[in-house]
Amino acid sequence: MNSYHFLSRYICCLTLLFSTSAFSLGINDSKYIELGGSLDPSVFNNVSSVLEQNANAEQLRSVGLVIGSGYCSGTWLGSDDSHSYILTAAHCLSGSDSTEYSGQYVTFKQQDGTIIAAGISTNYFRTFTGCSDDIAVAKIPKVSDPLDANGDVIKQPFVDNNLNTDLLLNPAILTGFGIFGSRSLGQLAYIGKRHGEGHIRNYYQDCLINQAIEDTDSWAFASPGDSGSAIxxxxxxxxxxxxxxxxxxxxxxxxxGHTPIALHIDWLKEIVPILKTVDDIEDEPPIDEAVWLLTHEVPVETDPLEQDLRGSVYYVKGDNVVSGPTRFIWRYPRKVTKFSVVLTQKENNTEHEVWLRGQRKTHCAGDVLITVHGVTLRQT
Known part of the structure; x- marks a missing residue:
């Protein structure tokens, strides 16, 4: 099938018009099977929850649900003292045949139901005619700020301001609130915001065209309800x-199909005075390096079961703080043995399992030290 032949046929917009919650997204059959699904319609495996795991990652927390002319997706661009600016698709809002429209009640909420903005919206358009200009901004009365896992206001997302088609024809991340389904089985589930990996294959008539291909890393595509979501x-x-x-x-x-944001960047800057673009990335303050704290000081127990054996040390599981290895004997002398230890990030008190690489060092006095990435563990 010619890459562009489908453009001459009927194309479905992605607005979800029925009055239930909205979900996302479409994936190819090979990914559906990889996640544990079955293409046998009589055997229903809801694997959609797997795709929810990364949908609310920090860089995607700005993506929310737009409730206006049906259910759509949108991206929070930032807020001033009284209003929030939500980027979405033109066909998701009333008044898309004009450049500005006021009078529609619009709500923008996060995945957990937190309402960020609600009220009579001022909608801004680019005289919507099709994919190339299916872009809009809803200026909605502010209710609250979107927060991160620590309770702080999330950082404003960056938008593209340089229309470089070579860069655009690359892998992309998709997330939104559209229907979930697969290529063979169609619609499958109605719950949750999801995340997927796509790839922009073509730039055609000022429209970015994403395609999911079987058995590749590009397995996701937008589905009904994803309208307005950013890629x-x-x-x-x-x-x-x-x-x-x-x-x-x-x-x-x-x-x-996806509207290129950079194509409309001058207009977007006029509508959203607080907009953040790629040019603002270098002005971001440096991020302090995470401070890690080793939470336990109990030494690793390495009891030499055969004390007279030269060239080997045995690992005995006891009341210590590390995990692994599963075999008793240590790799010696040139290879390493892996351990894991729990570290706590000081800023937010979150725990992380960190894998370490240990190697035995033998000293003439018979004392054995195991040095792991700067942490010295003495034999007991």
Whole structure:
């Protein structure tokens, strides 16, 4: 099938019009099977929860649910003292045949139901005609700020301000509140915001075209309800919103179309005075390196079961703080043995399992030290 042939046929917008919660997203069959699903329609395996795990990662917390003309997705661009600015698709809001419209009641909420903005919105458009300009900003009365896991206001997301088609034709992250389904089985589930990996394959008539391909790392595509959700790529080691989900072409083909944000950047800067673009990344204050604290001081127990054996040390599981190895004998002399230890991040008191590489060192006096990444553990 020609890459562009489908554009001449009927294309479905992604607005979800029925009055239930909205969900996301479409994936190819090979990924569905990999996650534990079955293509046998009589055997229903809801694997959608796996895709929820990364959907609320810090860099995606700005993506929320837009309730206006149906259910759509949107991205919080920032707030001033009285209003929040929400980036979404033009066909998700009333008044898209004009450049500005006021009078629609619009709500924007996070995955957990927290309402960020609600009230009579002022909607701004680019005279919507199709995918190339299916972009809008809703200026909605502010209710609260979106918060991160520590209770702090999340950082404003960056948007693309340089229309570089070579960069755009790359892998992308998709997340939104559209229907979840697979290419063969169609619609499958109705719960939760989800995350997927796509790839922009073509730039056609000022529209970014994403396609999910079987047995590849590009397995996700936008589905009904994902309209208005941002797609993300890396720029200067930061996630950047580069497109707005506009349409899909049914479950079978795995295509979705996205409006390039950089194409409308001058207009967007006029509408959102607090906008953050790629140019603002270098002005971000440096991030302090995490301070790690070793939470236990109990030494590793390495009891030499055969004391007269030269060249080997045995590991005995006891009341110590590390995990592994599963075999008794240590690798010696040139290889390493892996251990894990729990470290606590001082700033937020969160625990992390860290794997260490240990190697036995033998000294003439018979004392054995095991040095692991700067942490010295003495034989007992």
């Amino acid at each position: 993300w790529q890396q720029r200067n080691e930061h996630p950047v919103a580069v497109g707005i989900s506009s349409w899909w072409y049914g479950w079978q083909y795995g295509y979705s």
